[in-house]
Amino acid sequence: MASRNTRILEAAARVIARRGVRGLRVEELAAEAGVSTGLIYYHFKDRTGILRHTLEFINDRAERYTTVRGPDAPPLGPREELEQILLLELQDTAEVRENSAAWGELRASAVFDPALREDLARATLVWVQEVAALLGQVRPMAPAAKLAAAAERLTALMEGLSMRWLSGGLAIDHARTLMAGGIEAELSGLEPR
Amino acid sequence: MASRNTRILEAAARVIARRGVRGLRVEELAAEAGVSTGLIYYHFKDRTGILRHTLEFINDRAERYTTVRGPDAPPLGPREELEQILLLELQDTAEVRENSAAWGELRASAVFDPALREDLARATLVWVQEVAALLGQVRPMAPAAKLAAAAERLTALMEGLSMRWLSGGLAIDHARTLMAGGIEAELSGLEPR
DNA sequence: GTCTATAGGGGGATAGAC
DNA sequence: GTCTATCCCCCTATAGAC
Numbered sequence: 001m002a003s004r005n006t007r008i009l010e011a012a013a014r015v016i017a018r019r020g021v022r023g024l025r026v027e028e029l030a031a032e033a034g035v036s037t038g039l040i041y042y043h044f045k046d047r048t049g050i051l052r053h054t055l056e057f058i059n060d061r062a063e064r065y066t067t068v069r070g071p072d073a074p075p076l077g078p079r080e081e082l083e084q085i086l087l088l089e090l091q092d093t094a095e096v097r098e099n100s101a102a103w104g105e106l107r108a109s110a111v112f113d114p115a116l117r118e119d120l121a122r123a124t125l126v127w128v129q130e131v132a133a134l135l136g137q138v139r140p141m142a143p144a145a146k147l148a149a150a151a152e153r154l155t156a157l158m159e160g161l162s163m164r165w166l167s168g169g170l171a172i173d174h175a176r177t178l179m180a181g182g183i184e185a186e187l188s189g190l191e192p193r
Numbered sequence: 194m195a196s197r198n199t200r201i202l203e204a205a206a207r208v209i210a211r212r213g214v215r216g217l218r219v220e221e222l223a224a225e226a227g228v229s230t231g232l233i234y235y236h237f238k239d240r241t242g243i244l245r246h247t248l249e250f251i252n253d254r255a256e257r258y259t260t261v262r263g264p265d266a267p268p269l270g271p272r273e274e275l276e277q278i279l280l281l282e283l284q285d286t287a288e289v290r291e292n293s294a295a296w297g298e299l300r301a302s303a304v305f306d307p308a309l310r311e312d313l314a315r316a317t318l319v320w321v322q323e324v325a326a327l328l329g330q331v332r333p334m335a336p337a338a339k340l341a342a343a344a345e346r347l348t349a350l351m352e353g354l355s356m357r358w359l360s361g362g363l364a365i366d367h368a369r370t371l372m373a374g375g376i377e378a379e380l381s382g383l384e385p386r
Numbered sequence: 387g388t389c390t391a392t393a394g395g396g397g398g399a400t401a402g403a404c
Numbered sequence: 405g406t407c408t409a410t411c412c413c414c415c416t417a418t419a420g421a422c
Contacts, residue, residue, distance in 0.1 A: 004405085020305040022215035026398065036407050041399060043405095101304060108301035110360040111294060112213035121362040153350060153375050156357060160349030163356075167303040169314040170345075182346050185382045189374075197387085219416065229389050234417060236387095 005043055008033045009057040012050060017098040021051060021105040048115050055106050055116070058099045059123050065095065078137035085131065086158055086179055090165065092172045100162045107159065128155050139190040150186040157182050198236060201226045205247040206254075210291035214244060214298040251295045252316065258288065271330035278324065279351055279372055283358065285365045293355050300352065321348050332383040343379040350375050 011033035015024050026047065030037045044050045066088045069076070076084065089100060110116040132151035136142065161179055164170040204226035208217055219240065223230045237243045259281050262269075269277065282293060303309040325344035329335065354372055357363040 018305075020301070023305060025396090037398085038400080038408075039406055047398070104301060104304065107356055107360055108297055109213075109215075111297065111356070112211075112216050114361070117361045120360060124357070124362055149371055149374055152363075153371055153378075156353030156371070157346060157350045158353070159356065160351070160353035163300055163304070163352065164317070164349060167300055167313060168307070168310045169317055178342055178346055178349070181342055185346075185378050189378045189381065218414085220414095230416085231390075231418085232388055240416070 004035070004039075006057075008035065008040060008043065009054055012054040013058055013061075013098045013102050016054065016105055017101040020101075021109045024050075026050070048113070051106065051109070051116065052119055054102065055119055055123070058102050061095070062089070062099050062103075078134050082131070082134040082138065083180065083183060085134065086154060086183060087176055089158060089162060090172060090175050090179060097166070101166055104159070104163050104166060124155070128152055131155055135186070135190065138187060139192075141192045142190040146190060150190060154182060154186055197228070199250075201228065201233060201236065202247055202250040205243060206251055206291045206295065207287075209247060209298065210287075210294040213294070214302060217243070219243070248295060248299055251292050254288070255292045255296075271327050275324065275327040275331065276373065276376060278327070279347060279376060280369055282351060282355060283365060283369050283372060290359070294359055297352070297356055297359060317348070321345055324348055328379070328383065331380060332385075334385045335383040339383060343383060347375060347379055 008029070012024070012029055015029050015032050019025075019028070024047075026037050026040055029050070030040055033040075040050065044053055066085050089096060106116060106120060110120045128148070128151045131154055132144075132147045135147045135150055136144075139147070158179060161170065161175045165172055165175045201222070205217070205222055208222050208225050212218070212221070217240075219230050219233055222243070223233055226233075233243065237246060259278055282289060299309060299313060303313045321341070321344045324347055325337075325340045328340045328343055329337075332340070351372060354363065354368045358365055358368045
């Protein structure tokens, strides 16, 4: 693809990462994407439509960079894959920063904008289930309810650490260390005894 | 106290909890407080002034409800106090909801507004140290670095769960259960072996 | 201190040509 | 599909009476 539409969504992710959802101006987005405001409304109907599609877009993109690996890379074990999926969101690269910032903004916006909640809840659920499935591969004897709870905590922790990182209160390396420790702690809690 | 000024700040907390920082309209605030917009500008100079004073107000209030207990209440052990301090922020009461929503808004705003970062970082540090101290009382043999890491994770987890609760993706009871499980997990990780 | 009335402008959204 | 031009609402902030 890389259709015109995608160019606008990429631009939206950049603008949101720079200004926040509240700071997003359709005019600025238009300039960033190199199109007119009219075209944006033609494609996305209104401001909320822009936001909703951007959320979907960053979600797909995150899925790509957390799951796709090189063609001849060695296959990962579940434990490694688990760490990958949670630690890849804590990297100081432009794309990850954009995704994390946009995700955090959308989460915060959803508190006051019911229109965003459904999409967000669905995306969160997919993510939690993915983590729970990986936890289940590492700890096959653990009951499903415990796996689900651990996955919910790990993903919520990830969001909390990400916000602290982005709001300048936590160095990225330290955030990664804390996240790794959290995985460790949850896995011990799931150990057979 | 309970001056006219305080009435406006209480109203501001309610409006922010309902609409968010970005959704606060001075006219709506005026109606909520039962005064005119002119009076609000007379007291607080401008929109930013309203926000700054409201966030200060909310902070003082949170300190009150997480630390003050009844005069003849039995003293809490460190473990109970730890649970109190972390679970009190996950309650579906108007005041807690207001405070949590405002805190989340502040955290999210700080990502794009460096002016807010310093206050936020300081408040977070105080909170983390408080939790670390309580963890240290429950697990006196644990090294300081491990206590600090556990406290950072628990407070970050608390913020993450709070956001999910407020954005409608997580029932409050479930959030509390998850938080309690997180405390449990971190305490086992700090056990002497 | 408190109100009413209003200026002033930013920005979302649309109309209509191409 | 894409652009230009523009409407007009909403919301911040101020002026001035009481």
